[in-house]
Amino acid sequence: MSSVTQLFKNNPVNRDRIIPLDFTNTKTLPDSHVWSKPEPETTSGPIPVISLSNPEEHGLLRQACEEWGVFHITDHGVSHSLLHNVDCQMKRLFSLPMHRKILAVRSPDESTGYGVVRISMFYDKLMWSEGFSVMGSSLRRHATLLWPDDHAEFCNVMEEYQKAMDDLSHRLISMLMGSLGLTHEDLGWLVPDKTGSGTDSIQSFLQLNSYPVCPDPHLAMGLAPHTDSSLLTILYQGNIPGLEIESPQEEGSRWIGVEPIEGSLVVIMGDLSHIISNGQFRSTMHRAVVNKTHHRVSAAYFAGPPKNLQIGPLTSDKNHPPIYRRLIWEEYLAAKATHFNKALTLFRC
Numbered sequence: 498m499s500s501v502t503q504l505f506k507n508n509p510v511n512r513d514r515i516i517p518l519d520f521t522n523t524k525t526l527p528d529s530h531v532w533s534k535p536e537p538e539t540t541s542g543p544i545p546v547i548s549l550s551n552p553e554e555h556g557l558l559r560q561a562c563e564e565w566g567v568f569h570i571t572d573h574g575v576s577h578s579l580l581h582n583v584d585c586q587m588k589r590l591f592s593l594p595m596h597r598k599i600l601a602v603r604s605p606d607e608s609t610g611y612g613v614v615r616i617s618m619f620y621d622k623l624m625w626s627e628g629f630s631v632m633g634s635s636l637r638r639h640a641t642l643l644w645p646d647d648h649a650e651f652c653n654v655m656e657e658y659q660k661a662m663d664d665l666s667h668r669l670i671s672m673l674m675g676s677l678g679l680t681h682e683d684l685g686w687l688v689p690d691k692t693g694s695g696t697d698s699i700q701s702f703l704q705l706n707s708y709p710v711c712p713d714p715h716l717a718m719g720l721a722p723h724t725d726s727s728l729l730t731i732l733y734q735g736n737i738p739g740l741e742i743e744s745p746q747e748e749g750s751r752w753i754g755v756e757p758i759e760g761s762l763v764v765i766m767g768d769l770s771h772i773i774s775n776g777q778f779r780s781t782m783h784r785a786v787v788n789k790t791h792h793r794v795s796a797a798y799f800a801g802p803p804k805n806l807q808i809g810p811l812t813s814d815k816n817h818p819p820i821y822r823r824l825i826w827e828e829y830l831a832a833k834a835t836h837f838n839k840a841l842t843l844f845r846c
């Protein structure tokens with residue numbers, strides 16, 4: 498059983514926090530979805546853009562991780578047509594009427610299927626979004642419930658996308674860990690497991706997000722502020738803006754919009770990379786906002802370490818002793834499931 502499946506089994510979500518509102522039939526923002534808060538300003542910012550085809554730019558990766566924790570990648574090798582197909586299939590799924598989407602709803606202790614993201618339980622107000630989570634064989638099971646006779650195309654596209662993300666995440670993790678001084682031998686776990694048992698290669702989870710048009714976007718929240726619990730997350734966000742990161746310079750007082758760049762993907766460093774880098778890589782707080790005119794979809798691919806692999810700060814520098822203790826991903830996800838944005842502090846030495 499994967500670490501993510503185990504997490505949901507051990508930490509079920511409340512039933513009333515699984516089924517989203519039927520957004521298509523909601524013309525005014527209900528009180529349950531009004532986030533009244535003094536809103537810090539949002540500006541657009543110089544988020545780094547890194548071309549993976551240019552080895553000279555690889556040195557910029559470390560800097561981007563240290564200063565921003567979020568960056569665009571171009572020339573990543575994932576074809577434009579695959580990204581286009583993923584976009585179309587997500588829109589096809591989320592445009593289904595509610596009574597059809599409900600057929601593939603997650604149960605409280607299940608990690609995959611249709612529903613609201615699990616961080617919803619940490620907030621009083623509800624978010625203006627819905628999601629569909631994919632992992633392993635659950636994809637075909639849920640897609641068959643949604644489209645009994647017509648699920649092949651959706652499944653083929655999502656499987657091809659997951660494979661492309663597996664390859665890209667291996668490349669990125671190896672580059673990023675390499676920039677911290679890890680040798681090829683240390684990174685043995687990056688080599689896909691040939692036995693098929695899946696216990697010693699990267700674990701992943703694909704989250705499809707949908708943010709329907711919203712009657713009052715300034716009072717609503719698409720996806721509430723959080724950091725990702727992964728090593729890294731690769732985000733496809735199409736061409737509709739919505740992703741915002743907390744300003745590294747003015748934490749808590751300014752949000753910066755991550756404007757889409759045609760054909761690029763966004764990499765978000767997760768909490769585990771922050772731990773491995775002994776605090777040098779930022780795991781930046783981010784959120785998604787909604788708009789009045791465009792249905793926005795995004796696909797977030799979370800990459801984490803192999804099931805029982807202990808990870809910890811990679812430092813042999815006496816002047817910078819480890820600030821976090823060693824842990825496995827399952828332990829971290831469990832802490833996040835109860836302590837949410839305070840989980841990282843629990844692992845400090």
Ligand SMILES: C=C1C[C@]23C[C@@]1(O)CC[C@H]2[C@@]12CCC[C@@](C)(C(=O)O1)[C@H]2[C@@H]3C(=O)O
Pocket residue numbers: 501504608614615616617702704723724725726727799830833
């Ligand atoms: C692998 C994971 C990351 C995630 C927690 C989870 O175990 C499975 C759900 C993931 C997700 C997807 C939407 C956003 C997010 C914050 C959430 O609520 O569920 C992430 C979680 C995370 O990064 O902590």
Ligand SMILES: O=C(O)CCC(=O)C(=O)O
Pocket residue numbers: 704706720725732734739740741783784785794795797
């Ligand atoms: O949709 C987005 O822009 C953000 C998605 C995200 O942060 C997530 O799924 O963890």
Ligand SMILES: [Fe+2]
Pocket residue numbers: 723724725730765783797
């Ligand atoms: Fe996220």
